[in-house]
Amino acid sequence: MPEGHVVHRQARQLTTAFKGEKVRVASPQGRFTAAAKVVSGKTFTKAEARGKHLFIGFDNLRWIHIHLGLYGKWQFGKGAQPDDTGLIRLRITAATNFAQLRGPAVCELLTASEMAAVLARIGPDPIHKQADPERAFERVHRSAAPIGALLMNQRIFAGVGNIYRAEVLFRHELSPFTPGRLLTREQFDAIWSDLVFLMTLGVKDGRIDTVRAAHLPEAMGRQPRVDRHGGEVYVYRREGMKCFECGAKVQMADMQGRKLYWCAKCQVG
DNA sequence: AGCTCATGGCGAG
DNA sequence: TCGCCCTGAGCTG
Numbered sequence: 532m533p534e535g536h537v538v539h540r541q542a543r544q545l546t547t548a549f550k551g552e553k554v555r556v557a558s559p560q561g562r563f564t565a566a567a568k569v570v571s572g573k574t575f576t577k578a579e580a581r582g583k584h585l586f587i588g589f590d591n592l593r594w595i596h597i598h599l600g601l602y603g604k605w606q607f608g609k610g611a612q613p614d615d616t617g618l619i620r621l622r623i624t625a626a627t628n629f630a631q632l633r634g635p636a637v638c639e640l641l642t643a644s645e646m647a648a649v650l651a652r653i654g655p656d657p658i659h660k661q662a663d664p665e666r667a668f669e670r671v672h673r674s675a676a677p678i679g680a681l682l683m684n685q686r687i688f689a690g691v692g693n694i695y696r697a698e699v700l701f702r703h704e705l706s707p708f709t710p711g712r713l714l715t716r717e718q719f720d721a722i723w724s725d726l727v728f729l730m731t732l733g734v735k736d737g738r739i740d741t742v743r744a745a746h747l748p749e750a751m752g753r754q755p756r757v758d759r760h761g762g763e764v765y766v767y768r769r770e771g772m773k774c775f776e777c778g779a780k781v782q783m784a785d786m787q788g789r790k791l792y793w794c795a796k797c798q799v800g
Numbered sequence: 801a802g803c804t805c806a807t808g809g810c811g812a813g
Numbered sequence: 814t815c816g817c818c819c820t821g822a823g824c825t826g
Contacts, residue, residue: 534807562819583808601808602820617820634820636809685809692807739807759822760807767807788814789808 533599535690536733538580539658541605543734545578545587548607548628555625556595560618560633566640567621569593575623582656582689586646587623594646595621600636656689657726658734664723671711671719678714679707679786679793691726694760694767695733697792698741699725701765706798707791738762746775766792 533541556571558564576588587595597603606613607630612622621632632638641649654670655662670687671678682688682696691699699722700707705714714722733739739762747763748755758768765775770783770792779796 537807560819599808600810600818600820601806602818603808604820620819636819638819683808694807790806 533583534692534695534730534733534739535580535582535656535658536730536739537737538583538585538599538690539734540737542578542580542585544605544607545575545585545623545630548630549575549623549625550577551575552625554623557622557624558620559622560620563620563638566595569640570595575625580656581650581659582653582685583692584649584653584689586641592643594641594643596637596639596641596646596649597621597632597635598637600634603635604633606631606633653685653689654687657723658690658730664720667723668716668719671714674711676711677708677786678705678711679791681711683787683789688726690730693789693791694739694762694764695726695729695741697767698739698764699729701794701798702741702743704797704800706795706800707786707793709800739764741765742775751775766794768792 552575553572554575556567558567570589570593573589576591578585578587583598585597609627612629612631617633619631619633620635620638623630655664655666667687671681674681679696679700682691682699683693702725703718703721705718729741739760742763742765744750756763766781769781771780774781774794774797777794777796779794781792782795783790783792785791
């Protein structure tokens with residue numbers, strides 16, 4: 532259940548493990564068997580991430596497109612595969628490394644043009660160096676929808692999920708309910724560049740940390756907060772706890788079926 | 801053992 | 814906006 536930074540790490544890990552090797556591809560579960568046979572024995576050229584989408588290239592000709600959705604999970608290892616404790620949709624095996632995937636929302640074989648079509652329907656990804664934030668600004672600038680919802684829209688901000696959404700809004704003292712069209716250019720630019728910073732850091736560290744030095748546990752006289760997601764954050768999943776900035780209780784509400792966390796005192800506007 | 805919830809996204813209505 | 818979906822961790826009891 533990753534946000535974009537995890538998918539980018541997985542792309543890097545797959546590339547490191549298999550680049551340039553002829554790999555065996557199989558689908559023990561059976562739901563991807565026919566496609567797996569098409570690419571099995573071919574050369575793994577590279578794996579790439581865009582937003583939460585992962586593409587694995589074979590001979591730079593065919594691509595396996597994966598989206599983990601809420602449940603998908605990769606397992607990496609060397610040598611023999613462990614006993615399967617679940618259904619393995621996709622297994623990639625080379626001389627020393629293996630990787631196996633269970634529970635993805637999407638696992639399909641695409642041509643280059645089909646892959647281009649997927650890329651065309653997602654917005655700029657803050658982790659991607661060539662991302663064009665103007666595309667996101669145009670959408671935000673003419674939208675009446677709340678910025679908290681726009682940040683979760685993968686056609687606008689690819690790779691942002693529920694944690695980065697909540698945290699970037701807190702860091703910019705912006706209410707999640709602010710209509711997109713009311714954001715100034717300066718506010719949009721600040722949010723975009725902060726997403727680039729935070730998500731790039733997430734790729735490097737493999738966790739989401741958003742708390743500034745002055746608010747870190749050692750400066751606040753408190754224990755580090757080890758959440759399931761494994762990072763130090765201001766508001767995500769801190770409902771009812773004290774805001775590190777102002778001491779007010781962190782709020783939680785439902786926004787379009789997802790839990791939204793924010794500090795109503797700090798985040799005005 | 802059973803229930804709830806989760807870093808997500810799709811299509812029906 | 815709602816229901817649903819391929820999983821598994823963390824609770825409760």
